[in-house]
Amino acid sequence: MGALSTMIKHPDDIYPLLKLKIASRHVEKQIPAEPHWAFCYTMLQKVSRSFALVIQQLGTELRNAVCIFYLVLRALDTVEDDTNIATDVKVPILLAFHQHIYDPEWHFACGTNNYKVLMDEFHHVSTAFLELGKGYQEAIEDITRRMGDGMAKFILKEVETIDDYDEYCHYVAGLVGLGLSKLFHASGKEDLASDSLSNSMGLFLQKTNIIRDYLEDINEIPKSRMFWPREIWSKYVNKLEDLKSEENSEKAVQCLNDMVTNALIHMEDCLKYMAALRDPAIFKFCAIPQIMAIGTLALCYNNIEVFKGVVKMRRGLTAKVIDRTKSMDDVYGAFFDFASVIKSKVDKNDPHATKTLSRVEAGQKLCRDSGALSKRKSYIINNEQNSTLIVALFIILAIVYAYLSASPRI
Template identity: 30%
Template sequence: MLEPQLASVASESGADAYQNAILPKVSRTFALTIPQLPPPLRRAVTNAYLLCRVADTIEDEPAFSAEQKRRYEDAFIDAVTGRIDAQRFSAELAPLFSQRTLEAERDLVSQLPLVLQVTRSLGPAQRMAIVNCLKVMSHGMHDFQRNVGLHGLDTLRDMDCYCYCVAGVVGEMLTELLIDFDPTLASQREPLMRMAISFGQGLQMTNILKDQWEDYSRGVCWLPQDVFTRYGVRLEGLQAGQQDANYAGALTELIGVAHAHLRNALEYTLMIPAKHAGFRRFCLWSIGLAVLTLRKLQKNLDFSAGTQVKVSRRAVTYTIALTRLSGNYNTGLRWLFAATARGLPLTPLSAEWSSSPHTHLIWPKSAISYFAETA
């Protein structure tokens, strides 16, 4: 059982204490990186992450039908924006989760009103950034979850779109929160946003490649059909541990795409002034762990479980130490990235993505219609 949380405390300090207590139970990675942020930004980012986790928990619940997921996601957004009572919503929803959903995630849903106490205390720009992210994420996840299967996504472009709605939009949100924290960065909003989307895609693609066999066992595949078809591979026929050279070729190409996005992620980080050392560490640790994961994937193309390509604690410690030493020096960080990524394939991003990766190019028409109707 979870140890007692400060869930019954109605004060803002109690809500903050709950956020800090539940974060490491739902994400060890973000429990490591978010505390690097300065306190005002840390508070908003923690809140945003927990709300994104609620949306993700709803979509991942195997006991819910597609119709139920859509209904609960819409109600969740209404609870966040104050259109419905959050206490009533969480009280009705929390008991419906099965035991296949982590206990910490069920606890988070049950304590949604406490998390929303923090949301309501944030500044208007912070709240807007979080709500906009949640709208894109919840609607986008549902559209993809409804149609996904072992056949995978149709194209790499569709994979771009999926990565945008679950991760790229988070990069945009983080950038908006950073600009709100330091308005002098507003002049760099456009290039920061472009790179933030690529940052999110690099991290998400790494996770998709690492977790593909766990997803496959659940009847889900986020890999792009068109890439594997070019190598003569049918995604429906894949079996963990029985991959061939054709599969290895397709996977290597996708590792190269993820590598290209992580290069953009580094450039995004280097655009942030060195005075924001905590934000840089927040980014650099995530980038470093993703590059190390890609290296393990490239060396184990016949892997059959994510645990086989998991980054060791020792590697995590080295990543933290090295980025701390070089975090203020762009030249040193570029050298460190190049040394860590040495030997990885590099697949050039498509001209279309490179010219404009924003939502009007990669977002499904159904979502464009949805936001036009609900704006």
């Protein structure tokens, strides 16, 4: 009933959801025949279904390189995240991971569920990596080495200051942005973007994930690993886990808003990076996750539910973003709309209200100056005005589908 209720409230989600379902099935049918590539693309769907979908925007050669890049870094991240691995074992693996990707025999038992399978069967990833062009291999090795070094550093170091926070996010996500820019350039389809803009693309996504995943991370067993900087959260509570206590609700929301405001500093850079892209497939690959990030920040801002459960965009809205994102005009429109949602939720009594509004309005000005805002469908709609006809049509379709499903086949 929950899904049905959501569709009735948002009937314009139905068509994008159907298109997304069809696209997902198409992706499943595009699994290569070779065993190592079949493993890589099947595993990609299991560890990140949304990424598996957007990667299909790319041409075959670049798609293969990005697929392997993602799986290598996901495996590296699995080692870093596994709190059951002793530090004296974990650090050497992180430091040497860039060498292991050249060894088709190497694997390491860690992680859980699909991540454990990825690590156990990592030889498939290495075999596929060795088939990539040299330019792709060099870019992946370089980023893997630098990321492993950074992760090893933060295994032994807490995120105390905002500078620490930016440095950690650079190692685990900013470098992904740099690596993708290198892969795009190696493909011959894009100029090499600046490190600062590439870094911001990664930091915007990573900071959004860190904010959204507070409760999941703080409750992790056997030991939580948190990356909210002490410089921010210590202004509101004595211990980071105190943010989930009911008596600290007001302070928790203020801390959350502080974190979102910090993430918004990267918004303008992200827009500039995407505006410079030339290849339509690469553009869409980059743009969809960034719109999802600003949409998630809009949901999280001033929302106590972040400390109580999972806060994420509804699937229909995600489908709508994937369906609508075709040009930079669409990106400007989406960023403007979700920034407007944040702006509407700013409490003038919030300690960082002025700074939040300043960053939101700077991003909105960039969108407004593009001249694109009058040429797109808005993501902000009045649900009360949804068409009764569309709702009725949905109900009729559901009845027809149920009737056809129940009819005996001859």
